[in-house]
Amino acid sequence: MSELSRRNFLKNGLLAGTVMLSPAALLNTKLSAQTGGKKEKVRLAVVGAGSRGQYLMQCVLALQEHENMELVAICDVYEPSIQSALLLAPGVKVFRDYRALLEMKDLDGIIVATPLHEHAAPTIDALNNGIHVFCEKAMALTLEDTYAMAEAHLRTGNVLQIGHQRLFDPRFLKGMNYVHSGEIGKVTQMRAFWHRHNNWRRPVPSDQPELERFINWRLYRDYSLGLMTELASHHIQVANWVKKALPKVVRGAGSISYWKDGREVEDNVALIYSYEDGTQFIYDSMIQNRKYGLEIQVLGDKGTLELENNRKFYEEPPVPPKPPGIVQLIQDLESNVFGKIPLGSSSWEPELAIQERGYPILANNPRPDWWPAWEWRDGSLEQVIGFADAIREGKAIPGMFEQCYYGSIWTILGQMAIDSGQAVTMPDKYLI
Amino acid sequence: MRDIIISGKRIKTELYFLLIVWGVANLINAFAIWKYETSWVEMITFQPLILMLTFFFYLLTVVIRVFISLVSFLVSRVKPKNT
Ligand SMILES: NC(=O)c1ccc[n+]([C@@H]2O[C@H](COP(=O)([O-])OP(=O)(O)OC[C@H]3O[C@@H](n4cnc5c(N)ncnc54)[C@H](O)[C@@H]3O)[C@@H](O)[C@H]2O)c1
Numbered sequence: 001m002s003e004l005s006r007r008n009f010l011k012n013g014l015l016a017g018t019v020m021l022s023p024a025a026l027l028n029t030k031l032s033a034q035t036g037g038k039k040e041k042v043r044l045a046v047v048g049a050g051s052r053g054q055y056l057m058q059c060v061l062a063l064q065e066h067e068n069m070e071l072v073a074i075c076d077v078y079e080p081s082i083q084s085a086l087l088l089a090p091g092v093k094v095f096r097d098y099r100a101l102l103e104m105k106d107l108d109g110i111i112v113a114t115p116l117h118e119h120a121a122p123t124i125d126a127l128n129n130g131i132h133v134f135c136e137k138a139m140a141l142t143l144e145d146t147y148a149m150a151e152a153h154l155r156t157g158n159v160l161q162i163g164h165q166r167l168f169d170p171r172f173l174k175g176m177n178y179v180h181s182g183e184i185g186k187v188t189q190m191r192a193f194w195h196r197h198n199n200w201r202r203p204v205p206s207d208q209p210e211l212e213r214f215i216n217w218r219l220y221r222d223y224s225l226g227l228m229t230e231l232a233s234h235h236i237q238v239a240n241w242v243k244k245a246l247p248k249v250v251r252g253a254g255s256i257s258y259w260k261d262g263r264e265v266e267d268n269v270a271l272i273y274s275y276e277d278g279t280q281f282i283y284d285s286m287i288q289n290r291k292y293g294l295e296i297q298v299l300g301d302k303g304t305l306e307l308e309n310n311r312k313f314y315e316e317p318p319v320p321p322k323p324p325g326i327v328q329l330i331q332d333l334e335s336n337v338f339g340k341i342p343l344g345s346s347s348w349e350p351e352l353a354i355q356e357r358g359y360p361i362l363a364n365n366p367r368p369d370w371w372p373a374w375e376w377r378d379g380s381l382e383q384v385i386g387f388a389d390a391i392r393e394g395k396a397i398p399g400m401f402e403q404c405y406y407g408s409i410w411t412i413l414g415q416m417a418i419d420s421g422q423a424v425t426m427p428d429k430y431l432i
Numbered sequence: 433m434r435d436i437i438i439s440g441k442r443i444k445t446e447l448y449f450l451l452i453v454w455g456v457a458n459l460i461n462a463f464a465i466w467k468y469e470t471s472w473v474e475m476i477t478f479q480p481l482i483l484m485l486t487f488f489f490y491l492l493t494v495v496i497r498v499f500i501s502l503v504s505f506l507v508s509r510v511k512p513k514n515t
Contacts, residue, residue, distance in 0.1 A: 324474050325464035326481060 042388040043106055045073035047098050047122050048114030049085035052136055052163075056111050057088050059384045062372045069388045075101045078214070098122040102129045108391050109159070111384075112136060115217040116224045120145035123160065127152040132159035134387045138233040139408035141225065143430055146408050150432050153401060159390045161383070162404035164237045166307075168386055169379030172238065174362045175298070175307045179242050184312070185302030190242060190281040192235035192297070194227070197290035199259050200267075219263035225415040226265025227254075227285040232414065235296050237407030238307065239273065239281040242298055246406055247273040247281065249425050252417035258288040271414050283414075305361060313358040405432060453489035457482045 044060055046053045053076070060071045075095035076082045082094055095101040101110070102125055109132035112122050120140045123133045133153075139162055140146040153160035166172045178184055200219065204212050217223035218230055240246060252271035259267045267288065273281040298305040304313045322328070365377060375381050390396045409430050417424040458475070461482055465474055 322468070322470060324478055325466075325468040325470040326461050326474065326478055328468045328470075329460070329464035 039068040039388075040392050042067075042069040042391050043072045043108045044069055044111060044388075045075065045095075045101055045104070045107055045109075046071070046085075046111045046113060047075045047101065048112060048118065048136075049074045049076045050078075050081050050113065053081075053111070053113035054085055054088060055380070056113055056134075056384065057085060058372075058374070059381050060111070061089060062370075062375070062381065063384060063388070066368070066370055067385050067388055069384075072107065073101055073104060099125065102126055102131060107131055109134060109387065111387075113163075116229055117141045117217070117222065120149055123149050124152045127156045127158045127160060130156070130158060132161075132387075132391045134159075134161045134163065134384070136163040137237075137404070137408065138225075138229040138411050139405065141223065141229070141412075143409060143412050143427075146405065146412065147430055147432075150401075150405050154432065157395075159387070159394075159396045160401055161387050161390060161396055162401070162408070163383065164234060164404050164407065165379035165383050166234060166238055167241075167379065167400060167403065168382035169377075170365050170382075171310045171362045172307055172379070175305050175312075176241060178303075178305060178312060178361065179298060179300070180244070183303065184298065184300030184305060185315075187242060187298055187300045188277075188279050189299045190239050190279070190296065191299070192232075192239065192281070192283050192295065193292055194231040194235070194285045194294040195290050195292050196287045198287060199261065200287055201261075216263075219265055221264045224265060225412065226263075227267070227269050227287070228411050228415045228418075229408075231285055231294075232269070232271075232283055233407055233411040235283060236273070236281075236410050236414065237403060238296055239283075240406055240410070241403060243275055243277075243279055243281075245275055245277070246426070247410055248276050249274050249423045250410065250414050250417045251423045252414055253421070254418040258286075266418065269418060271417065273410065273414070304358075306358075307361070310361045311358040312361050313354070313356055317356065402432065449493050450486065450490055453493065454482070454486040456489060457485040460485070 046057050046060070049057065053074075057071060057074070060069055063069055064071070071089050071092055073093040073095060074082065074085050074089070075098050076085065077096055082096075086092070086094070093104070095104075098110075098121075101107070102122075110122065110126050112119055112126075112133060112135040114122065114136075116138060117140075119135050123135045126133045127149075135149070138146075139149055149160065179187060202215050204215050213220050213223070218226060224230060250271055250273045252269065254266035254269035256263060256266055257268045268286045270284040271282075273283070275281070293308075295306055295308045298307065302315055304315075305311070306313075323331070367377070371381070386397065409426060413424045413426060461475060461478060464470075465472055
């Protein structure tokens, strides 16, 4: 696509990061004033009723009454997944081929939670059949499939929402407000990491070893890009949201350094995404130490955000009001009498991290009474509400799809940088 | 039981002492306001604290005075009398 449309996107698309804030934030306000039953019913089906699919099924079921949606069918190719999904929703129709599901009458939208390499086909077929799609992140395994999904969405005008729940997480929305209003100053560096301590394997039935690649699809390059598509994609999307821009180039390195068990995807990756204005986004992920967990740190010249941890910090912390003179005098006398007398001061001090507890980005996050307790409060439930609302309105929240699309594209480009050891830029043909 | 009689003169002296230490406490407050560049309103708003300081200083003068009279009493006992 032309340079003009690239600029248009940068201006209208990612800038819609700010526009985007309002619908999702509105959603929250609407939730607190929820009366239920007023909205037009939305009929949904889940394709890929595995671990995430069942979580999203639970979301739909929890929202059935209050947000007037209905889970009408599930589709999966693996019997144990179907059976455990049926325990959650005993009455739903079961399909074993998504194409048969798409023939179903009165189906408004599908939720695609299949393994990564199986995202593109059901998504594109559904969009072409006039059915709206919520597809889990990352969008697809290849740049071509990702682009084809975008093309189907743009051509048909049907909703394609991607499962980046942070776009709906009230803490992230508030955090973006701080960033975009300039409260933390000029952001020139972002750092993110996602660390775990497990082999990322799922048990395979001992009598069916041939299911190894089907069940542990995350570990094989035919189906997944491992840490990049499964974890990094989330923070790459957030980094672009912070910058309201796309990276210019990505460099990376990766290795299988610990879990040498026949897997094909790295267990240890480190990348740097560089932006046009000189900002660097430094990302790393590993699964042999979980001390630091996950975080995305946004570093501005006036402050820092730790979005996952819901904390903000100031470079110059706000000065508390001065105590009255007499109190200060007494305190000074006290510390002169009882305080330690330094014998000398060091001319050099190590620049250790500033030990400050900071302030919450979002002090409280009220939810309606009916909100399920099991929900992680990470925006997952809100994104399902957002999807149903988008179906009713016949269009998605402006700018959101572009955010997710470029998040997926730059995730795959990151993997290409790791594979090639080269600096990788985005070919213009992937601009939308 | 013996009545303790406090003379008018004693009351007057004690009131003088109180007045002086209250003045000293206010001077200290003024010094602190000047030194730490806080508001002069504290001269009024911090009177409760100043009164507490006054009381503390007054007790200090009582202790010192009792100590002095105790010492002078002992000294007068030890001194040989001129007969
Ligand atoms: N947004 C998030 O935070 C989040 C969290 C976890 C997983 N996910 C995403 O959800 C997706 C699924 O992950 P998961 O952990 O649930 O995987 P999973 O292996 O537990 O589930 C995948 C399910 O899809 C089924 N399936 C495979 N091929 C199919 C086909 N052609 N048609 C229908 N069903 C098919 C499998 O039988 C399985 O039941 C992945 O894309 C993953 O990245 C997102």
